[in-house]
Amino acid sequence: MSSGSLRRITKELTELNENPPSGVTACPISDSDLYKWNVTLTAPKGSLYYGGVFHLNLTLPSEYPFKPPTLNFTTKIYHPNVSNDDKGSMCLGILRAENWKPSCKILAVLEMARGLLLEPNVDDAVETNIADQYKNDRAGFEKTVKQWIKNHAKEK
Amino acid sequence: MDSEQIDYQSLNYLSTVDHNLCCPICRSPLVDPVYTTCLHTFCSTCINKALERSQTCPVDRTPLQAEDVSPAPIMIANLVNELAVLCPNSELGCTFTCARYLVEAHLSHDCEFVYMKCRECGDKVLRRDAGRECLHQLEECTHCFQHIKKIDMEAHEKECPGLLGECMHCRLEIERSELKEHEFTCEEATISCSSSSLGCPWSGQRKELSHHQAACPFTFLRPVLQAHAERLTKLELENRTLRKRIEQLTPRINQSNTTEPLSFDEQAYQFLTEQEHMRQDMERLSATLGELEIKQGMLLMNESLRTKEELAGIRAAINGIRMQIHWLLTVRVHGTEHRHVVGGGAGTPSNSAGPSHPAEHSASRRLSDNFGQGVKL
Numbered sequence: 003m004s005s006g007s008l009r010r011i012t013k014e015l016t017e018l019n020e021n022p023p024s025g026v027t028a029c030p031i032s033d034s035d036l037y038k039w040n041v042t043l044t045a046p047k048g049s050l051y052y053g054g055v056f057h058l059n060l061t062l063p064s065e066y067p068f069k070p071p072t073l074n075f076t077t078k079i080y081h082p083n084v085s086n087d088d089k090g091s092m093c094l095g096i097l098r099a100e101n102w103k104p105s106c107k108i109l110a111v112l113e114m115a116r117g118l119l120l121e122p123n124v125d126d127a128v129e130t131n132i133a134d135q136y137k138n139d140r141a142g143f144e145k146t147v148k149q150w151i152k153n154h155a156k157e158k
Numbered sequence: 159m160d161s162e163q164i165d166y167q168s169l170n171y172l173s174t175v176d177h178n179l180c181c182p183i184c185r186s187p188l189v190d191p192v193y194t195t196c197l198h199t200f201c202s203t204c205i206n207k208a209l210e211r212s213q214t215c216p217v218d219r220t221p222l223q224a225e226d227v228s229p230a231p232i233m234i235a236n237l238v239n240e241l242a243v244l245c246p247n248s249e250l251g252c253t254f255t256c257a258r259y260l261v262e263a264h265l266s267h268d269c270e271f272v273y274m275k276c277r278e279c280g281d282k283v284l285r286r287d288a289g290r291e292c293l294h295q296l297e298e299c300t301h302c303f304q305h306i307k308k309i310d311m312e313a314h315e316k317e318c319p320g321l322l323g324e325c326m327h328c329r330l331e332i333e334r335s336e337l338k339e340h341e342f343t344c345e346e347a348t349i350s351c352s353s354s355s356l357g358c359p360w361s362g363q364r365k366e367l368s369h370h371q372a373a374c375p376f377t378f379l380r381p382v383l384q385a386h387a388e389r390l391t392k393l394e395l396e397n398r399t400l401r402k403r404i405e406q407l408t409p410r411i412n413q414s415n416t417t418e419p420l421s422f423d424e425q426a427y428q429f430l431t432e433q434e435h436m437r438q439d440m441e442r443l444s445a446t447l448g449e450l451e452i453k454q455g456m457l458l459m460n461e462s463l464r465t466k467e468e469l470a471g472i473r474a475a476i477n478g479i480r481m482q483i484h485w486l487l488t489v490r491v492h493g494t495e496h497r498h499v500v501g502g503g504a505g506t507p508s509n510s511a512g513p514s515h516p517a518e519h520s521a522s523r524r525l526s527d528n529f530g531q532g533v534k535l
């Protein structure tokens with residue numbers, strides 16, 4: 003029944019508007035479709051991604067909260083946990099269908115995404131090459147991250 | 159009203175509910191709470207839906223079957239059932255609030271805003287109107303004489319064209335149907351100058367328009383300005399056509415522009431490659447030439463060496479012959495001297511140098527060989 007999922011999404015949206023998390027803005031693209039959200043992440047201080055502004059699409063399945071949401075970076079980002087293609091999908095941990103818990107909130111998903119900007123999860127990487135570079139050549143990794151932020155993640 | 163139709167999960171609560179009393183799945187206060195063997199509490203409908211998809215606890219993912227779920231302790235059920243809620247028809251106007259478990263009774267017995275069947279015609283009617291006579295019969299509006307259902311009369315009166323309305327400009331009371339037309343003639347309606355299209359910024363009440371127009375420079379210049387405006391539109395049209403033509407032509411020019419330099423480039427490229435070929439040929443040729451020169455020099459040197467040797471040989475031979483001739487001559491002179499006993503001083507040194515025995519002959523030739531070489535040097 004989709005009215006249940008819609009009701010829960012509305013509740014979570016109200017909660018997010020009342021207590022907006024720091025460094026994250028999230029709202030549905032339109033009032034008529036609450037299943038597609040625009041998300042903006044700014045990296046926390048001390049993160050390699052600090053200074054970048056990242057845009058994401060959050061898509062909630064019609065079976066939400068029984069199925070996990072999906073997160074896609076629309077801003078290009080050099081990150082071991084984000085697929086380096088035009089999808090920019092982030093798929094790990096609680097976002098995997100087999101790990102998803104219906105009790106998990108959108109807020110937790112967003113905070114996990116922001117946490118990954120502070121500390122990539124190399125053990126659960128989609129881009130193993132980037133993960134290897136992160137482990138073995140931190141300077142080179144950092145350089146590419148900064149370059150990509152300069153090229154893609156700067157607000158005009 | 160059927161009690162099963164109450165959607166408890168969409169009820170509005172009077173105050174914020176402690177999140178401990180909310181279901182982790184729907185995030186609303188628990189409805190018909192149940193708890194699991196892992197001690198998590200859910201609405202019974204929510205956990206059933208979750209178990210249809212995954213046989214794990216929605217909170218901690220421990221394996222979970224339908225038989226691991228049982229009704230929550232009565233205390234929890236009471237806590238959520240006694241939460242104060244608004245009547246589900248609050249949006250229609252019902253102000254009633256009560257404990258959640260009483261909502262059903264309110265809706266089925268008391269709520270004025272529940273739709274019921276009309277006793278007479280069976281149509282829908284709110285409970286508050288159900289006691290009176292049937293409201294679904296047509297009735298004539300006393301203002302516009304249209305036939306309207308009694309139940310809709312309240313809404314109709316808000317827009318009845320027969321009712322008087324007030325002009326928002328002159329406060330005149332006239333029939334609604336004529337209000338729009340009045341607007342076009344109302345003396346106090348705000349209008350702009352008839353020359354506003356030419357740029358007059360004036361706006362004011364209609365009754366002041368004639369006064370304004372008597373002094374309006376735009377109205378005064380109207381014929382001139384209008385002519386200008388017409389010309390301007392004509393020129394604009396022409397301009398647009400011309401621009402279109404240019405747009406059509408530009409790609410063609412660009413094409414011809416791009417093909418020419420291309421062919422030029424090609425030509426230049428051909429020339430350059432040809433030149434390169436020639437340069438390589440030249441290099442090869444000059445290398446061969448150098449080789450040939452060296453070879454020829456060597457040949458020449460060999461040849462001249464041999465010639466030189468031969469020459470030396472010949473010279474030596476000549477020397478030998480000369481000496482022999484000399485010796486023969488000397489012998490002959492000596493022979494005549496012996497016979498005439500007349501001595502010749504000039505002959506003596508030649509005699510001592512010249513070989514007197516055949517054994518000495520070859521040695522003297524070798525000497526003269528050396529001598530010849532010395533001359534050459």
Ligand SMILES: [Zn+2]
Pocket residue numbers: 194196197198215216217218219220
């Ligand atoms: Zn559990």
Ligand SMILES: [Zn+2]
Pocket residue numbers: 181182183184185186188189200201204
């Ligand atoms: Zn629930």
Ligand SMILES: [Zn+2]
Pocket residue numbers: 245246247248252253254264265268269270271
């Ligand atoms: Zn009510």
Ligand SMILES: [Zn+2]
Pocket residue numbers: 276277278279280281292293294295
């Ligand atoms: Zn009726």
Ligand SMILES: [Zn+2]
Pocket residue numbers: 299300301302303304314318319320321
């Ligand atoms: Zn009427």
Ligand SMILES: [Zn+2]
Pocket residue numbers: 325326327328329330340341344345346347
């Ligand atoms: Zn008026």
Ligand SMILES: [Zn+2]
Pocket residue numbers: 351352353354358359360370371374375376377
């Ligand atoms: Zn004017």
